[in-house]
Amino acid sequence: MPKQEFNPLDYTGPLIVGAIFCVFLFVISFFVINFFCITKYDDITKFELMGGKYGWRLGPHPLIVVKKGGFVAEEEVDDA
Template sequence: MAKQEFEMLDYFGPVVVAAIFGITLFLISFLIINFFCISKYDDFTKFEK
């Protein structure tokens, strides 16, 4: 079996996946939960003070 040779571009796959995961986690945790799940009658959060 021949040995695989990777190009430099092949090593950026996990970095791109981790970046997409981090951005998605940020969007879900900050934008969606903060603005859609918390009503204006709840206690103030650190972002709103």
């Protein structure tokens, strides 16, 4: 049986699979867990804190709650 030869392209397979796994993990954690599993009564997530710096809403909480840094009564959110 002859010795198997690999091209440099063959060695990039594990890197590509690892990159696809990281992207898939990010998509699942951001879109599914962040928007569907976290309610407005839960703590503020790291995604929301990061988005609050730039004025982006990246989660279930309104921006006024994220910028104040915690839970705000429902009346205060409705007034904003």
